[in-house]
Amino acid sequence: MTPTLLLAVHGTRDPRGTAAARALARRVAHRTGAPVRLGFADVRGPDVGEAAAAVDGPIVVVPAFLAAGYHVGVDIPAQLQRAGRADARLTPALGGDARLVAAAAHRLHQAGWHPGDAVVLAAAGSSDPNALDQVADAADRLSGVLGTRVTTGYVTTATPSVPDAVARARRRPRQRVAIAAWLLAPGLFHRRLAEAGADLVAAPLCPDDGVVAAIAARYHSAAVAAVAPA
Incomplete structure (x- = not known):
């Protein structure tokens, strides 16, 4: 089974930011050929755990964050734990790719x-x-x-x-x-x-194709491990 890619983003009240996140998810789906869901670490819903709970089967969570701060290290794992999806494989943040x-x-x-x-x-x-x-x-x-x-x-x-x-x-x-x-x-x-x-x-990084490629690379590197037998 192909793991679902759960794209974890920060969340914003600015509709342009939300539109950019949704557009990014669509481009990642096109790039990877994987089913892609979107979850928000803060500000708006569904949060990452809620989005994960709606998925059957293996999940790879890719945090669309440029550094591994509190949201990546604490909030997202806690949301997955509360939703009963601690089995989801969480990749590193995008960092200095x-x-x-x-x-x-x-x-x-x-x-x-x-x-x-x-x-x-x-x-x-x-x-x-x-x-x-x-x-x-x-x-x-x-x-x-x-x-x-x-x-x-x-x-x-x-x-x-x-x-x-x-x-x-x-x-x-x-x-x-x-x-x-x-x-x-x-x-x-x-x-x-x-x-x-x-x-x-300068404008924000999205929708540069480099962001899509970095997310796809994180997903593909984790996807094999996500479906490997325990």
Whole structure:
């Protein structure tokens, strides 16, 4: 039996963000040929456990998160446990997958970035130091792609804030500063980037095909184990 791919996303009250999540699920289904369900870790329903409970047979849960923070490490496993689907195979978060870093660079170029512009990688933020390490790693990878130093800033929880990071990145008075959005979809966090004082702000990563490819790779690597005999 082909395992169901349960795509776990954060959730947002912004209808554009929800539409982006649903579009991502459709593209992942087309890419993998697997049945795909969508579950939300926070804000709206169905939560990941509720979505899993509606599935018969094996499940692979792929967290569409860019770092393995509280939602991935605590909320999603707890939701699966409460729903009686602790048997679901949970993959790692998408993290610093090279395809996502390439997507961030592509979005920057689309926004008008040019060599010589300073770059801040803006992420949601987390109280989990491992999640912050993953963002720093993504910034290092993006630095290699762009050939320039990329610093980090956070919308909430962690420091420096995105406005502070933008101010620090402007090393000379007339230098432009660009924000690379380390965010998957439109929503409140991305709207805040427009207020951070940068000269240009890149769009979220979705619907770049690199995001779809990264999710498909997580699914395929876990799918065999999900149906293997105990």
